[in-house]
Amino acid sequence: MRRSPFILLLASFGCVHAKEPSVTGDRTPPAEPASLWFTAPAEQRDKPRVEIGEDGTQADLAKEARKYDFQQSLPLGNGRLGAMDCGGVDLERVILNESSVWSGGDYDGNKYDAYKSLPEIRKKLFAGEITAAREVLEANFGWIGKRFDPSQFGSYQTLGDLLLKFPDSAEPASGYRRDLNLLTGVATTTYTRGSVKFTRELVVPKKEEVIALHLTADKPGTLSFLATLARPAQVKTRKEGGRFVMEGQLTFDWPGKQGLRYHALLGASSKGGKIAITDEGIQVSGADEVTLYVSAGTDMREKDFTGLIAKRLDAALAADYIAIRDAAAKDHQSYIERCQLTLPTTAAASLPTPERVKQAEKTPDPALDAIYFQFGRHLLVSGSRPDSPLPNNLQGIWCEEIKAPWNADFHSNINIQMNYWPAEATNLSDCHLPLFDLIRRTAKEGEKTAKAYYDAPGWLCFHTQNPWGYSAPTNLSAGSGSTCGAWLAQHIWLHYDYTRDEAFLRENYPVMREACRFFLATLVEEPKNHWLVTSPSNSPENDYVIPGTQKEAKDAHTSLTYGATYDMQIVRDLFTNTIAAAKVLKTDADLMATIDAARTKLAPTRVNAEGRIMEWIEGYEETDPHHRHCSPLWGLHPGNQITAGTPELFKGARLLLERRGDASTGWSMAWKANFWARLRDGDRSRKLLSMLIGRGAGNLFCLHPPFQIDGNFGGTAAIAEMLLQSQQSDTQGNPVIDLLPALPTAWSEGIVSGLKARGGFTIDLEWKAGKLSNVTIISTLGGTATLRSGDLSIPLSTTKGQTLKLSGDLK
Numbered sequence: 001m002r003r004s005p006f007i008l009l010l011a012s013f014g015c016v017h018a019k020e021p022s023v024t025g026d027r028t029p030p031a032e033p034a035s036l037w038f039t040a041p042a043e044q045r046d047k048p049r050v051e052i053g054e055d056g057t058q059a060d061l062a063k064e065a066r067k068y069d070f071q072q073s074l075p076l077g078n079g080r081l082g083a084m085d086c087g088g089v090d091l092e093r094v095i096l097n098e099s100s101v102w103s104g105g106d107y108d109g110n111k112y113d114a115y116k117s118l119p120e121i122r123k124k125l126f127a128g129e130i131t132a133a134r135e136v137l138e139a140n141f142g143w144i145g146k147r148f149d150p151s152q153f154g155s156y157q158t159l160g161d162l163l164l165k166f167p168d169s170a171e172p173a174s175g176y177r178r179d180l181n182l183l184t185g186v187a188t189t190t191y192t193r194g195s196v197k198f199t200r201e202l203v204v205p206k207k208e209e210v211i212a213l214h215l216t217a218d219k220p221g222t223l224s225f226l227a228t229l230a231r232p233a234q235v236k237t238r239k240e241g242g243r244f245v246m247e248g249q250l251t252f253d254w255p256g257k258q259g260l261r262y263h264a265l266l267g268a269s270s271k272g273g274k275i276a277i278t279d280e281g282i283q284v285s286g287a288d289e290v291t292l293y294v295s296a297g298t299d300m301r302e303k304d305f306t307g308l309i310a311k312r313l314d315a316a317l318a319a320d321y322i323a324i325r326d327a328a329a330k331d332h333q334s335y336i337e338r339c340q341l342t343l344p345t346t347a348a349a350s351l352p353t354p355e356r357v358k359q360a361e362k363t364p365d366p367a368l369d370a371i372y373f374q375f376g377r378h379l380l381v382s383g384s385r386p387d388s389p390l391p392n393n394l395q396g397i398w399c400e401e402i403k404a405p406w407n408a409d410f411h412s413n414i415n416i417q418m419n420y421w422p423a424e425a426t427n428l429s430d431c432h433l434p435l436f437d438l439i440r441r442t443a444k445e446g447e448k449t450a451k452a453y454y455d456a457p458g459w460l461c462f463h464t465q466n467p468w469g470y471s472a473p474t475n476l477s478a479g480s481g482s483t484c485g486a487w488l489a490q491h492i493w494l495h496y497d498y499t500r501d502e503a504f505l506r507e508n509y510p511v512m513r514e515a516c517r518f519f520l521a522t523l524v525e526e527p528k529n530h531w532l533v534t535s536p537s538n539s540p541e542n543d544y545v546i547p548g549t550q551k552e553a554k555d556a557h558t559s560l561t562y563g564a565t566y567d568m569q570i571v572r573d574l575f576t577n578t579i580a581a582a583k584v585l586k587t588d589a590d591l592m593a594t595i596d597a598a599r600t601k602l603a604p605t606r607v608n609a610e611g612r613i614m615e616w617i618e619g620y621e622e623t624d625p626h627h628r629h630c631s632p633l634w635g636l637h638p639g640n641q642i643t644a645g646t647p648e649l650f651k652g653a654r655l656l657l658e659r660r661g662d663a664s665t666g667w668s669m670a671w672k673a674n675f676w677a678r679l680r681d682g683d684r685s686r687k688l689l690s691m692l693i694g695r696g697a698g699n700l701f702c703l704h705p706p707f708q709i710d711g712n713f714g715g716t717a718a719i720a721e722m723l724l725q726s727q728q729s730d731t732q733g734n735p736v737i738d739l740l741p742a743l744p745t746a747w748s749e750g751i752v753s754g755l756k757a758r759g760g761f762t763i764d765l766e767w768k769a770g771k772l773s774n775v776t777i778i779s780t781l782g783g784t785a786t787l788r789s790g791d792l793s794i795p796l797s798t799t800k801g802q803t804l805k806l807s808g809d810l811k
Helices: 005-013 060-065 114-126 130-140 150-154 305-318 321-336 353-358 366-383 415-419 421-425 429-454 484-499 502-522 565-585 589-599 647-660 666-678 682-694 710-723
Strands: 023-025 035-038 074-077 081-085 091-098 160-165 173-181 186-193 196-203 211-217 223-230 236-240 243-249 261-271 274-278 281-287 289-298 340-342 736-739 750-757 761-768 771-779 783-789 792-798 802-807
Touching: 035 353, 035 366, 060 091, 060 160, 060 223, 074 173, 074 186, 074 196, 074 366, 091 211, 091 261, 091 289, 114 130, 114 429, 160 211, 160 289, 186 321, 196 321, 211 223, 211 321, 223 236, 223 243, 223 261, 223 289, 261 281, 261 305, 281 289, 289 305, 321 366, 340 366, 353 366, 353 682, 366 421, 366 682, 366 710, 415 421, 415 429, 415 484, 415 666, 415 710, 421 429, 421 484, 421 710, 421 750, 429 484, 429 502, 484 502, 484 565, 502 565, 502 589, 565 589, 647 666, 666 682, 666 710, 682 710, 710 750, 736 761, 736 771, 771 783, 771 792, 792 802
Parallel strands: 023 173, 736 783
Antiparallel strands: 035 173, 074 081, 081 091, 091 160, 160 223, 173 186, 186 196, 196 211, 211 289, 223 281, 236 243, 243 261, 261 289, 274 281, 340 750, 750 761, 761 771, 771 802, 783 792
16 A cells, blocks of 8 residues: 555654643743633544544544644634644644635525515414414425535635644653733743753734744754644645645535635745755754744635735745734734723632633632633634624634534624624724624625515515625524514614714614614514514524413424514614614604604513513413523613613513523523623622633633634623623713623722723723722713712713713712
8 A cells, every 4th residue: 555645754753642742831820911821732632523524634643633622722813814722742733714714605595485475474473373373484484595504505614724743752841831912912832842942932913914833942953843734624735836735615505606715825934954845744854943824815805815825925934023923912912902901819810721710610710700801802803803804703713623513604693793792892893893894795685585585675684694694594483583684783883882983874874774674664563462563583592382282292382473572672772773873864864753653663571470571472481491592681781771770671681580590501601691780780790700711611712512702702791791881871862881880799809991981981990899999081082971880970071082080989
């Protein structure tokens, strides 16, 4: 049998070991407290978590490297390119991502005669013939194509791996340390073998648009390794001049269509030693210092993508690495330092991050809460820059699979929205912008969907999107709700409300207006109370027991209904925000009058006989009282319809949360932490936060499970909500800025700077013994507001650029 030349090349480096050599860690805490740090490489599984296809990189090296657990990696990125450092000693794996590496493509999944079934569905729902209505809907209200198929709808995918194989040695590694500085976005690995100290730095600079891995040793001529690129499937590799190439085409199963092409280049520069480019990778021998650069992209948006990729690599190779790293660190820091949080430090601060995670639920560790806050902001900056081609998906931009869980797509019945909850409040408003590109694209496609399923003007989308703005259904009947687009539109007003950027509002206002046109055309009057309702509707993703059936019977439960509380709260919010937007822009007065009239007729949020917020328009029995979706509380958060000013609903929200319970999947616990903050119960909110952290991965990734990034962003948002809220308005319609509205007991003292409030206010807070000691308000735009701290309340009237410094008693 002919042996692989890759294996022959590895012969000089010894065998590919199943385990790392003996490693002794350096347990000295990092100089930067806002860091994730490990004292060992990522653990290796018994076998790769991702299967390697026949068209993948089959070498033993690639198979072995994929055993590293990416839930112990260090994630970093520049908004388009992502990297995850596993920190191996004999064998290093850096997981590579590029945000547009998607299978599937642009196609029309709408079923254009679906609307014809709508009258019958509604008639049967209103008559209480729920099972019959479901049968009609499932027979007629579907889609064209294959449900959730990664070769049609598509799946986000890994770009591949950068692998480094070092010569095998019997020498143990001592003083091992791997950390990610959240302030600078630089990951560093250091260890000593024999008498040589090795250091690696990983950084993803925005300016150069490459991934850079820099290796040094404190003894000249001691760096020797093979560097290569590998991928689980749909890959070809080769040498080309002074580069190593990895490329391929992804699948798209649609007549006359072709999948995206991707292209990645690996290049190297060194001081001392020799570099040889082979068909198996880049061989480095006897170097003092080496920098590896990966440049990559797809043809999703760029016709001459291979030329651009090569140009970026050549520019990086010609530059000085130290200058690249320092500029990248300064750039990352310019985002992170806008908002800083300091909380009490305990003895746990001396422990590596995964050890702190393990005890997070049992032992209060406020400083870890502050790290989690900055980690979420780091992920947002790293995954969603102002010019990013796509927003963060279900895994941000970090993925090791070819078919990711849930395709790592854009779920718009909470998940993609949660990804951007921290953007405005934590001073990363510009990182919010990629979401609006996707919303506009989806709204355009959603016009076809509105016509196909409702024969209506305007637009809607169902609950699953891909990069091409797919808006048709992907499942029934849980996916038949029509308000996902309206929830997306909330983010337009949210961004405006914080920034007061009128040009932004003018550009995106048509999305809000056309969403309203859709609901004006499709809301129907229900027969009992004559309220306007959505129909069909559902409450994601819970079911109820169909009246007149036995709970245990087959098909005795459904999600299909009309006028679910969640729907009505979202539509009310859309109408309210659009009226406000039109007032700012001085437009569409007649249309706004029509919208306002419809708003008064919407089915209200109510409580049931037990005092809990009702999930459906009738008091149905839910099949899962502890369901992870708390959809009927949308009006509490992220909406603002349930407040202390609506005491019956406020109490009803608490009672429903108590019934749901605390323990749940990761993102659900993050949402509950936000709910409890809005209910002004800081200790309960922090309890949910500690559960979210403690039941997550060692690298702080939220686990659904598996990894799903929305929980990270939701947790970050919850921390901000505990410290500052501004969702309510005073009698003049100005924002009410609540200081420390839900401060946990464990956060007895602290300092936060750079939080944002609606109306363009920047807030710095300091507190001691659980009480506000001073506050600084910077009015970036000028304007009026009400400032509130506990029972104290004062009016604010500011000019543009004014800074106010007040004591704890607001004087």
